[in-house]
Amino acid sequence: MTMQQTEGAARPAGRPRSEKAEKAIIEAALDILGEGSGVSELSIEAIAARAGVGKTTIYRRWSNKEDLVVDALASLKPPIPPLKGASVRDDLVTYLQVVQSESIHVRTRCIMNIAMSQSDRHPRVAERFHEIAIKPRQAALRAVMERGMANGELRADLDVEMAMAILSGTMMWRTKWSSDDDLPPDLAERIVDEALRGFRPR
Amino acid sequence: MTMQQTEGAARPAGRPRSEKAEKAIIEAALDILGEGSGVSELSIEAIAARAGVGKTTIYRRWSNKEDLVVDALASLKPPIPPLKGASVRDDLVTYLQVVQSESIHVRTRCIMNIAMSQSDRHPRVAERFHEIAIKPRQAALRAVMERGMANGELRADLDVEMAMAILSGTMMWRTKWSSDDDLPPDLAERIVDEALRGFRPR
DNA sequence: TCGATACGCAACGGTCGCGTTTCATAATAT
DNA sequence: ATATTATGAAACGCGACCGTTGCGTATCGA
Numbered sequence: 001m002t003m004q005q006t007e008g009a010a011r012p013a014g015r016p017r018s019e020k021a022e023k024a025i026i027e028a029a030l031d032i033l034g035e036g037s038g039v040s041e042l043s044i045e046a047i048a049a050r051a052g053v054g055k056t057t058i059y060r061r062w063s064n065k066e067d068l069v070v071d072a073l074a075s076l077k078p079p080i081p082p083l084k085g086a087s088v089r090d091d092l093v094t095y096l097q098v099v100q101s102e103s104i105h106v107r108t109r110c111i112m113n114i115a116m117s118q119s120d121r122h123p124r125v126a127e128r129f130h131e132i133a134i135k136p137r138q139a140a141l142r143a144v145m146e147r148g149m150a151n152g153e154l155r156a157d158l159d160v161e162m163a164m165a166i167l168s169g170t171m172m173w174r175t176k177w178s179s180d181d182d183l184p185p186d187l188a189e190r191i192v193d194e195a196l197r198g199f200r201p202r
Numbered sequence: 203m204t205m206q207q208t209e210g211a212a213r214p215a216g217r218p219r220s221e222k223a224e225k226a227i228i229e230a231a232l233d234i235l236g237e238g239s240g241v242s243e244l245s246i247e248a249i250a251a252r253a254g255v256g257k258t259t260i261y262r263r264w265s266n267k268e269d270l271v272v273d274a275l276a277s278l279k280p281p282i283p284p285l286k287g288a289s290v291r292d293d294l295v296t297y298l299q300v301v302q303s304e305s306i307h308v309r310t311r312c313i314m315n316i317a318m319s320q321s322d323r324h325p326r327v328a329e330r331f332h333e334i335a336i337k338p339r340q341a342a343l344r345a346v347m348e349r350g351m352a353n354g355e356l357r358a359d360l361d362v363e364m365a366m367a368i369l370s371g372t373m374m375w376r377t378k379w380s381s382d383d384d385l386p387p388d389l390a391e392r393i394v395d396e397a398l399r400g401f402r403p404r
Numbered sequence: 405t406c407g408a409t410a411c412g413c414a415a416c417g418g419t420c421g422c423g424t425t426t427c428a429t430a431a432t433a434t
Numbered sequence: 435a436t437a438t439t440a441t442g443a444a445a446c447g448c449g450a451c452c453g454t455t456g457c458g459t460a461t462c463g464a
Contacts, residue, residue, distance in 0.1 A: 011462090011463080012408085012409075012462095012463095013407075013408050013409065013462075013463055013464085014407080014408040014409025014410070014461080014462060014463080015408080015409050015410045015411075015460065015461040015462050016409085016410075016461075016462065017409090017410065017411095018410075018411070018461095021410090021411080021412095036322050036323045038240045038242070038243070038319075040240070040243055041240075041242055041243070043450080043451060043452085044451075044452075044453085045450080045451060045452085046451090048412095052412085053411085053412075054410095054411065054412045054413060054414095055412095055413095055452095055453080055454090056410085056411080056412080056413090056454090056455090057410075057411065057412075059453070059454085060410075060411095106322075109322075110322070113318070113319035113320075113322075114319070116315070116318065116319060116378060117240075117315035117316070117318060117319035117320075118238075118315075118319075119378075120238045120308075120311075120312065120315075121238045130379065134379065159392065159396060162372070162392060162393065162396050163396070165372045165375045165376050165393075166368055166371075166372045166393075166396065166397070168375055169368075169371035169372040169373070169374055169375030169376070170364070170367045170368045170371040170372065171371070172371055172374070172375060173367045173370055173371030173374060173375075174367050174371070176318060177332065177336065190361065190364060191364065191367075191368075194361060194364050194365070194368065194400060195368070195400065196400075197399075197400030198396060198397065198398075198399035198400030198401075199400075213432090213433080214433095214438085214439075215432075215433055215434085215437075215438050215439065216431080216432060216433075216437080216438035216439025216440070217430065217431040217432055217438080217439050217440040217441075218431075218432065218439080218440075219439090219440065219441095220431095220440075220441070223440090223441075223442095245420085245421055245422085246421075246422075246423085247420085247421060247422080248421090250442090254442085255441085255442070256441065256442040256443060256444090257422095257423080257424095257442095257443095258424090258425095258440085258441075258442075258443090259440075259441065259442075261423070261424085262440075262441095
């Protein structure tokens with residue numbers, strides 16, 4: 001067998017699909033979603049136009065919008081902040097600061113909105129988002145908490161699930177219902193300090 | 203002047219507008235929103251059809267969709283739970299239980315979603331919702347907290363804004379990301395007890 | 405070179421909702 | 435009675451997208 005085959009699957013004959021087009025499509029989709037469109041308002045034609053691509057090229061890859069959006073969300077790399085500070089408090093502050101700074105970017109904000117509000121109508125999309133964006137962060141957060149419980153910075157009987165919900169939920173609540181600029185500049189620290197008051201031993 | 207006039211404004215000649223139709227329209231709009239449609243997916247035709255009403259009847263009263271939705275939201279009466287329990291803890295638990303029970307109803311849930319996610323695209327709608335549904339609740343909650351600070355159940359230097367965000371945000375976070383049935387049955391109590399640990403004096 | 409496949413583009417017929425108009429009918433004031 | 439306004443129904447022309455098809459061109463393997 002003389003055929004050299006770098007990959008396992010046999011390359012099909014003909015012109016290969018353009019990877020560039022694929023990127024452009026996904027980027028365009030995220031871009032439009034980031035402007036506040038819901039999933040159902042997101043039109044294939046708009047994506048094609050913005051990506052500089054024919055509709056055919058889209059339909060050849062995804063049979064429906066949801067699949068496209070799912071893949072688009074999957075392409076988002078979760079920027080996990082490195083959490084190896086001196087103390088639990090430092091790590092938590094760092095974490096919440098990252099969360100807050102992300103919530104200011106319109107694009108992040110809109111995509112977050114989509115995930116939160118369209119979980120009923122587009123469960124697969126919401127599930128994917130949860131997998132991509134929420135879970136890894138929660139895992140990092142959980143690691144911090146458990147480290148704290150191990151070294152005595154936090155109560156040994158702390159309900160970690162609850163503690164994480166307090167931190168994330170409080171930040172979300174405040175960033176949701178306040179305009180970005182009338183939030184206290186030290187919001188993250190204040191949340192952490194207030195929460196830690198109940199998390200510390202005794 | 204023989205004209206009897208119950209109201210100040212002179213009743214215009216001709217057939218009066220049907221109050222029943224108006225109610226039906228608003229109810230239909232809320233109904234559709236409660237099924238998960240966003241504001242932009244909400245179509246006048248669908249509202250008219252469900253309300254059993256001609257489109258004319260809608261356009262005669264509202265010149266655009268947003269106005270209609272704003273009025274529809276305004277018609278929602280905020281069911282303020284009476285909070286005059288024996289203790290701050292009791293009141294907070296009652297409050298959060300109400301919040302949770304509401305978050306289970308699909309309709310409430312969807313309308314909440316709309317308010318939260320479409321604040322960029324439909325600011326007037328979001329603002330109205332905040333006025334109708336959030337503010338009164340927050341006021342009731344604030345009253346409880348201040349009562350607690352006055353009688354010593356809570357720290358005198360408690361950051362009330364932060365404390366309220368902790369309670370509401372935590373409940374929202376947990377009800378958002380969990381399916382309704384794998385939440386602990388005593389969720390409200392657990393949130394309150396965890397939070398109060400940091401709210402109590404010393 | 406040749407067959408196969410992908411590309412961007414334009415056009416297709418079809419659906420949906422828009423906001424407006426027309427119509428016959430109903431409800432009210434004088 | 436008559437004038438006036440509202441009502442539900444239907445139809446209008448318009449534009450946005452749908453998902454598909456055909457076109458000429460580009461890019462691959464054989």
